Amino acid sequence: MKLSVGAVAEPGSTRANKTGTWRTFRPVFNADLCVGCGICSQFCPEGIIHEKNDKYATDYDYCKGCGICAAECPKGAIKMVLEVK
Amino acid sequence: MKLLAPGHRGCAGCGAAIAVHSILSATGKDVIVVSPTGCLEVISTPYPESAWEVPWIHSLFENTAAVASGVEVARRALGRKDETKVICIGGDGGTVDIGIGSLSGMLERGHDVTYICYDNEAYMNTGIQRSGSTPYDAATTTSPAGKISFGNDRPKKNTPAIAAAHGIPYVATSSIAYPADIGKKVKKAIAIKGPKYLQIHTPCPTGWGFDSNRTIEVGRLAVETALFPIYEMENGKITSVKKIKRKPVEEYLKVQRRFAHLFKKEGGDAEIKKIQETADANAKQLGLDM
Ligand SMILES: Cc1ncc(C[n+]2csc(CCOP(=O)(O)OP(=O)(O)O)c2C)c(N)n1
Numbered sequence: 001m002k003l004s005v006g007a008v009a010e011p012g013s014t015r016a017n018k019t020g021t022w023r024t025f026r027p028v029f030n031a032d033l034c035v036g037c038g039i040c041s042q043f044c045p046e047g048i049i050h051e052k053n054d055k056y057a058t059d060y061d062y063c064k065g066c067g068i069c070a071a072e073c074p075k076g077a078i079k080m081v082l083e084v085k
Numbered sequence: 086m087k088l089l090a091p092g093h094r095g096c097a098g099c100g101a102a103i104a105v106h107s108i109l110s111a112t113g114k115d116v117i118v119v120s121p122t123g124c125l126e127v128i129s130t131p132y133p134e135s136a137w138e139v140p141w142i143h144s145l146f147e148n149t150a151a152v153a154s155g156v157e158v159a160r161r162a163l164g165r166k167d168e169t170k171v172i173c174i175g176g177d178g179g180t181v182d183i184g185i186g187s188l189s190g191m192l193e194r195g196h197d198v199t200y201i202c203y204d205n206e207a208y209m210n211t212g213i214q215r216s217g218s219t220p221y222d223a224a225t226t227t228s229p230a231g232k233i234s235f236g237n238d239r240p241k242k243n244t245p246a247i248a249a250a251h252g253i254p255y256v257a258t259s260s261i262a263y264p265a266d267i268g269k270k271v272k273k274a275i276a277i278k279g280p281k282y283l284q285i286h287t288p289c290p291t292g293w294g295f296d297s298n299r300t301i302e303v304g305r306l307a308v309e310t311a312l313f314p315i316y317e318m319e320n321g322k323i324t325s326v327k328k329i330k331r332k333p334v335e336e337y338l339k340v341q342r343r344f345a346h347l348f349k350k351e352g353g354d355a356e357i358k359k360i361q362e363t364a365d366a367n368a369k370q371l372g373l374d375m
Pocket residue numbers: 101122123124125146147175176177178179180205207208209210211216
């Protein structure tokens with residue numbers, strides 16, 4: 001491997017590593033139950049839960065399936081289901 | 086967009102990653118971050134990749150605060166007048182043990198730096214060894230529970246009090262279970278000139294032994310049992326505490342493998358009583374009870 005001067009790495013370059021392959025359970029977001037509070041997005045360790053038309057959704061390319069979003073959603077709008085690949 | 090990119094190698098449910106999101110949401114982009122070796126460094130910068138969307142420097146394990154002091158002084162020497170803030174985000178081992186000398190020097194010299202310790206209460210990156218921040222009776226690989234031992238036999242070091250003893254303007258504790266509290270305190274800290282110290286409780290599913298979906302719940306229980314009290318100190322005086330409707334310490338202990346021996350071993354009850362006494366003392370000293 002070639003080291004750059006000062007071993008500088010480009011910002012956000014871990015995006016090359018799609019951690020979605022780690023997942024055993026998949027969070028399924030129910031837009032009918034979501035009230036748009038955004039609590040799930042404050043707690044996601046991957047920082048990938050985003051707003052879409054006042055509702056929240058995640059990025060399955062990176063979601064590790066930790067289940068924190070489902071555990072913390074006050075409306076029960078997120079369910080963890082076994083991943084099938 | 087969050088300032089710590091996905092693709093980082095943190096375990097599913099990593100509390101340290103959640104802490105960084107809350108911290109950087111409060112600082113915004115105008116920040117330079119220094120981190121020692123530890124989980125946060127290892128998960129965020131597997132060379133040649135980096136998850137950081139802000140300038141970030143890896144120091145050695147022991148000299149984070151010294152490197153940050155240098156960054157702050159270099160910026161002054163270069164006559165930089167912009168609003169960029171220098172902060173450290175370091176683990177408990179890097180902060181309360183091996184880095185405490187350089188932290189003390191930074192606080193004593195009065196650098197305009199905010200030092201944030203993410204406290205996962207052991208050396209996680211190298212395999213869950215005990216640190217000065219490991220709580221009483223927690224089992225780690227270097228303080229295992231067994232026939233004779235109940236785990237770590239020393240109390241958790243009171244590092245915020247050590248920081249405050251330097252006569253610095255601002256010291257605070259917080260927890261990843263309360264992102265708004267972290268945000269408020271980080272904003273307040275970086276706006277104050279001089280050295281600031283924050284300690285954020287960051288549960289670790291891998292090291293503490295709980296399911297990855299319970300990170301926030303575990304963090305909340307630590308606060309609600311008064312085992313990790315949340316408060317602010319300004320110029321040496323306690324100026325705010327997070328009041329709680331207190332829960333018995335068992336509720337926190339029983340959900341973690343590192344305390345499982347307390348519920349199985351003979352004499353465990355007496356140990357839990359001692360832990361309850363620590364919580365009671367915290368509540369009394371800080372006036373935590375609602
Ligand atoms: C001088 C030195 N000693 C030991 C190590 C090995 N080491 C790397 S990370 C680490 C533990 C870090 O613990 P902590 O600061 O609590 O961060 P965590 O991994 O728990 O997030 C150790 C012992 C090192 N890198 N440098």
